Amino acid sequence: MTEGFSLAIHSIEKNFDQVKVLKKIEMTIRAGEFVAIVGHSGSGKSTLLRLIAGLEESDEGEILIDQKKVQGINPQVRYLFQEPRLLPWKTVAANVQLGTEEQDSRVVLDTLEKIGLADKKDIYPDKLSGGQKQRVSLARALIGQPRILLLDEPLGALDALTRMEMQNLIESIWVEQRFTAVLVTHDVEEAVTLADRVFIIEDGIVIEVVEITLSRPRIVSNDKTYFTNAILKKILRKNQPDPAEDYVI
Amino acid sequence: MKYIKKHQALRMIIPWLVPLLLIFFWYEATLHPSDTLLLPSPSEVVDRAIAMLKTGELQNYIFVSTKRAFMGFFIGGLIGFVLGLINGLSVTINLFFNTTVQMLRNIPALAIIPLMIIWFGIGEEMKVILVAFGVFFPIYANTYHGIKSVDQDLLEMGSVYGFSRFSMFKNIIFPSALSSILVGVRLSLGIMWLVLIAAETVATDAGIGYMAMTARGLMQMDKVVLSIILYALLGKLSDVLASIVEKRCLRWKKI
Numbered sequence: 001m002t003e004g005f006s007l008a009i010h011s012i013e014k015n016f017d018q019v020k021v022l023k024k025i026e027m028t029i030r031a032g033e034f035v036a037i038v039g040h041s042g043s044g045k046s047t048l049l050r051l052i053a054g055l056e057e058s059d060e061g062e063i064l065i066d067q068k069k070v071q072g073i074n075p076q077v078r079y080l081f082q083e084p085r086l087l088p089w090k091t092v093a094a095n096v097q098l099g100t101e102e103q104d105s106r107v108v109l110d111t112l113e114k115i116g117l118a119d120k121k122d123i124y125p126d127k128l129s130g131g132q133k134q135r136v137s138l139a140r141a142l143i144g145q146p147r148i149l150l151l152d153e154p155l156g157a158l159d160a161l162t163r164m165e166m167q168n169l170i171e172s173i174w175v176e177q178r179f180t181a182v183l184v185t186h187d188v189e190e191a192v193t194l195a196d197r198v199f200i201i202e203d204g205i206v207i208e209v210v211e212i213t214l215s216r217p218r219i220v221s222n223d224k225t226y227f228t229n230a231i232l233k234k235i236l237r238k239n240q241p242d243p244a245e246d247y248v249i
Numbered sequence: 250m251k252y253i254k255k256h257q258a259l260r261m262i263i264p265w266l267v268p269l270l271l272i273f274f275w276y277e278a279t280l281h282p283s284d285t286l287l288l289p290s291p292s293e294v295v296d297r298a299i300a301m302l303k304t305g306e307l308q309n310y311i312f313v314s315t316k317r318a319f320m321g322f323f324i325g326g327l328i329g330f331v332l333g334l335i336n337g338l339s340v341t342i343n344l345f346f347n348t349t350v351q352m353l354r355n356i357p358a359l360a361i362i363p364l365m366i367i368w369f370g371i372g373e374e375m376k377v378i379l380v381a382f383g384v385f386f387p388i389y390a391n392t393y394h395g396i397k398s399v400d401q402d403l404l405e406m407g408s409v410y411g412f413s414r415f416s417m418f419k420n421i422i423f424p425s426a427l428s429s430i431l432v433g434v435r436l437s438l439g440i441m442w443l444v445l446i447a448a449e450t451v452a453t454d455a456g457i458g459y460m461a462m463t464a465r466g467l468m469q470m471d472k473v474v475l476s477i478i479l480y481a482l483l484g485k486l487s488d489v490l491a492s493i494v495e496k497r498c499l500r501w502k503k504i
Contacts (some may be wrong), residue, residue: 053409073409078409078410079409081402081405081406083402085402085403085406087403087420087421088501089424089425089427090420090424090501098420124501126502
């Protein structure tokens with residue numbers, strides 16, 4: 001079993017054309033922790049994830065992965081994009097193979113079994129459904145045994161039922177492999193379902209961190225709704241009046 | 250429609266119905282003996298073909314023409330492919346060459362025939378170079394375009410997975426450009442025969458074009474028509490070849 005890496009983000013700033021997208025972001029994520037980052041679109045949450053992945057450079061501050069400064073792409077860090085980004089000219093197995101140097105086809109098959117698509121190994125991604133494609137993409141990310149998995153709204157394009165299945169799958173694999181996971185999402189309920197802690201980002205700063213003290217796996221319950229509503233309230237408070245105050249029952 | 254979809258044999262036969270019909274009309278038009286002076290009957294053309302096959306003349310002409318066509322295609326295609334590749338991959342090199350290529354592109358291949366005859370005479374080089382010149386551009390342009398239109402998201406995925414430059418090219422850039430490159434190949438196969446026919450009719454000492462020109466001088470209309478049919482068949486054949494290659498290379502596409 002691989003252990004996750006810790007992740008520390010110190011006063012990160014990032015500008016795009018004079019616009020400050022991130023302003024002095026501070027975050028400390030423990031090894032093996034599952035955190036979620038929620039916020040409005042345009043709040044800079046995806047940018048933060050790209051900085052952690054080394055896809056972009058910050059203007060100020062530093063990011064430490066396992067106490068070492070991030071400089072470019074780190075092979076221990078994998079990124080799950082919103083779109084599956086599979087190579088259409090490669091079979092499912094060959095796509096998963098891209099995630100590892102290991103040439104043993106047994107490893108690919110094991111990983112595909114884990115995500116429940118072993119029987120699809122020889123077909124082209126064209127023939128898969130959206131959820132299946134995203135699962136292959138997950139397998140490609142996991143086969144290299146990453147220490148950190150970054151998830152950039154990977155379930156955003158899926159239908160509600162498939163999304164729930166994927167959430168369960170991601171959680172069960174995380175429980176088993178214990179990598180550190182950072183999930184960016186605009187779906188607050190998804191954040192509450194998966195994360196140990198939820199960071200709320202607004203206008204480029206972390207305005208609140210909510211600890212989700214529910215036991216796993218998290219089924220639909222009043223407790224879950226409580227957390228979801230509490231976070232939603234914090235996100236929405238700046239722009240809108242609290243709907244609950246308008247409609248007193 | 251369903252019935253046609255189900256039967257492979259029918260799908261093989263139907264495309265040939267129109268050519269058969271044309272041959273029938275041709276036959277009809279030449280039934281009266283006085284008409285055959287300007288338009289020979291199908292049977293005359295077939296007789297001529299058989300006679301020429303027996304002497305080995307026909308095979309020789311076909312061989313000579315095909316060899317020229319494919320040599321020119323190979324040379325022009327290779328240059329176009331390599332140039333398209335490096336121009337697509339490097340912005341600096343593109344800055345150096347693109348304007349020149351765009352200027353050359355506007356010169357019709359047939360316009361340089363006089364120059365080629367003076368430089369190289371009417372031998373093999375002139376025809377091969379002309380064909381190479383003609384096929385160069387479609388392959389260059391489609392290779393360049395194919396490489397330029399690689400999905401940036403896939404390239405980003407490749408860099409997250411730590412692909413080397415070579416593996417980026419092998420796994421992402423080339424396969425994604427391939428369908429566009431093959432469109433270029435198909436286009437240039439058509440141009441290949443077109444330019445060759447023109448070159449062979451203007452000046453030559455062997456090949457199908459030579460056969461047509463000498464026959465014209467002797468008013469052997471059956472031979473003239475035979476050469477036209479040969480070009481049509483050879484053109485169709487290379488197109489079939491291209492589509493087989495395409496199907497094999499692009500298996501992953503839903504066609």
